[in-house]
Amino acid sequence: MSDLISMTLAEARDAIRAKKLSSRELTGAFVTAIEAxxxxxxxxxxxxxQALAAADAADKRIAAxxxxxxxxxxxxxxxxxxxxxxxxxxxxxxxxxxxxPYESTVTQNLWDAGAVMLGKTNLxxxxxxxxxxxxxxxxxxxxxxxSNSNANLVPGGSSGGSSAAVAxxxxxxxxxxxxxxxxxxxxxxxxxxxxxxxYGRCSRFGIVAFASSLDQAGPMTKTVRDAAIMLKTMASVxxxxxxxxxxxxxxxxxxxEGGIKGLRIGIPKEYRVEGAAAEVDALWTxxxxxxxxxxxxxxxxxxxxxxxxxxxxxxxAPAEASSNLARYDGVKFGxxxxxxxxxxxxxxxxxxxxxxxxxxxxxxxGTYVLSAGYYDAYYSKAQKLRTLIKRDFEQAFEKxxxxxxxxxxxxxxxxxxxxxxxLEMYLQDVFTVTVxxxxxxxxxxxxGLTSNGLPLGLQLIxxxxxEATLLRAALAVETAADFKHSPxxxxxx
Amino acid sequence: MSVDxxxxxxxxxxxxxxxxxxxxxPMAGELNGxxxxxxxxxxxxxxxxxxxTSVVAQKLKWREDVVTDGGQxxxxxxxxxxxxxxxxxxxxxxx
Numbered sequence: 048m049s050d051l052i053s054m055t056l057a058e059a060r061d062a063i064r065a066k067k068l069s070s071r072e073l074t075g076a077f078v079t080a081i082e083a084x085x086x087x088x089x090x091x092x093x094x095x096x097q098a099l100a101a102a103d104a105a106d107k108r109i110a111a112x113x114x115x116x117x118x119x120x121x122x123x124x125x126x127x128x129x130x131x132x133x134x135x136x137x138x139x140x141x142x143x144x145x146x147x148p149y150e151s152t153v154t155q156n157l158w159d160a161g162a163v164m165l166g167k168t169n170l171x172x173x174x175x176x177x178x179x180x181x182x183x184x185x186x187x188x189x190x191x192x193x194s195n196s197n198a199n200l201v202p203g204g205s206s207g208g209s210s211a212a213v214a215x216x217x218x219x220x221x222x223x224x225x226x227x228x229x230x231x232x233x234x235x236x237x238x239x240x241x242x243x244x245x246y247g248r249c250s251r252f253g254i255v256a257f258a259s260s261l262d263q264a265g266p267m268t269k270t271v272r273d274a275a276i277m278l279k280t281m282a283s284v285x286x287x288x289x290x291x292x293x294x295x296x297x298x299x300x301x302x303x304e305g306g307i308k309g310l311r312i313g314i315p316k317e318y319r320v321e322g323a324a325a326e327v328d329a330l331w332t333x334x335x336x337x338x339x340x341x342x343x344x345x346x347x348x349x350x351x352x353x354x355x356x357x358x359x360x361x362x363x364a365p366a367e368a369s370s371n372l373a374r375y376d377g378v379k380f381g382x383x384x385x386x387x388x389x390x391x392x393x394x395x396x397x398x399x400x401x402x403x404x405x406x407x408x409x410x411x412x413g414t415y416v417l418s419a420g421y422y423d424a425y426y427s428k429a430q431k432l433r434t435l436i437k438r439d440f441e442q443a444f445e446k447x448x449x450x451x452x453x454x455x456x457x458x459x460x461x462x463x464x465x466x467x468x469x470l471e472m473y474l475q476d477v478f479t480v481t482v483x484x485x486x487x488x489x490x491x492x493x494x495g496l497t498s499n500g501l502p503l504g505l506q507l508i509x510x511x512x513x514e515a516t517l518l519r520a521a522l523a524v525e526t527a528a529d530f531k532h533s534p535x536x537x538x539x540x
Numbered sequence: 541m542s543v544d545x546x547x548x549x550x551x552x553x554x555x556x557x558x559x560x561x562x563x564x565x566p567m568a569g570e571l572n573g574x575x576x577x578x579x580x581x582x583x584x585x586x587x588x589x590x591x592x593t594s595v596v597a598q599k600l601k602w603r604e605d606v607v608t609d610g611g612q613x614x615x616x617x618x619x620x621x622x623x624x625x626x627x628x629x630x631x632x633x634x635x
Contacts, residue, residue, distance in 0.1 A: 148616075286601075355581055376556070382621070390631050395556050411551050414554050431590070437592065485595065
């Protein structure tokens, strides 16, 4: 059984196609594994019975010879994607009982291809966090522990339930969303692959909005090939999302082949930051050597505005969030404070009681930077910085095809280690946030272990809508790294 | 620029967010820490730089101005914390 759940998405797909394995058998193994892994708190809502029914339906289609691309393959879905009839919370008390009457486009695409939903994964509240500790439903624990310790570590965030579920073999793959690093950072520190596509590649319809100009859905998987398979189905042109781009979706898996001979890999010198672990730097150098050995050309490039990306993000994202979260007022759906004196009291207390501390902090930052007298000093300035950050990338891409950087400043850290200082937590996204501000695709690939046995990732950044080249470079890193490690299953009794 | 307790109270009011009196002072401290860090953007000369309006070059899509959906009052009000006959119920707004 542990053989079944440790399969990659591609292996499971091929076994099902060859009729060596039924979806029922595979789904059942995951449902059992999820129940045994409850100590990790990776799921907010388990959907075991529904999953088994969906698996049976998939098996019937397989028998009838009408298979979709992901027929019968069990996936976990971040609890930020609205799923019709299945509670969708955004890990917030304010949406604790929300049952969407509609389905997000990305998940609909997955079900149309025959995939099976195992449940909804935990996350930071409204995807605001880098450790999955702001969830109203409690923290998620990283399946990985340091070799010399039994301390619980964070799985990253905000897609921490998804990263833990993929790392602990609780699903074949999961969906995530990435606004400042929320797919790539958790994937990196759980030893898995996380891909943030180009802004506009996947529809945002039905995904609970955080910062609309930055949010993008993407896959979290065991391998680069699995990410390519997932992206092909998740991506689509959607009339329900005016920012979904009208560009064809290629067969990314087919485009993986061909190698990287002659590909120009840019190394941005500004990504050597103070405070990053020495092992992170060493791994980055190794990564460049791996690509060079496979025929790529290494080019030094400069992204001069890199250090301004995080403060820019912490103006733009809260500004958009304060506006997006205005809809939660206790009237039409979600939590309502009891015994309100009047309508203003109802709004203020429903929001005050329904939102957690980090979400409130960001609503206040956003309201402040958009308020009269401060708009130009903060918001306008940040939007201009964003233009400069994007321009940096455009200039760098005149000299190279793909950039190689570290994914995170260090490995997974202890639960509670960074919760007292918001700024320290924000620094987790120092290598990932630039990509969101520029709308580019980025992927984190597991590349090695620290001396105490914790995974580290390398990030590759591509040109807009060139996920195919990005994935090909990622495959080259994956092949050279040959990362075969998995966490010890300490949570199973 | 420094954020004080009164400023937090004012922003919280604008955001329709009930922040308890005892949280105003600590929140002012947290926000100041973040705004001081953001001050580094002052180092950059942005004269003549256009503000970003769209991260990928695209034209806003047009569609026919026709009704595409509707008649779903029950689904729209299904998650209402308080409702009656497909209406949302709120405290009295007009005296």
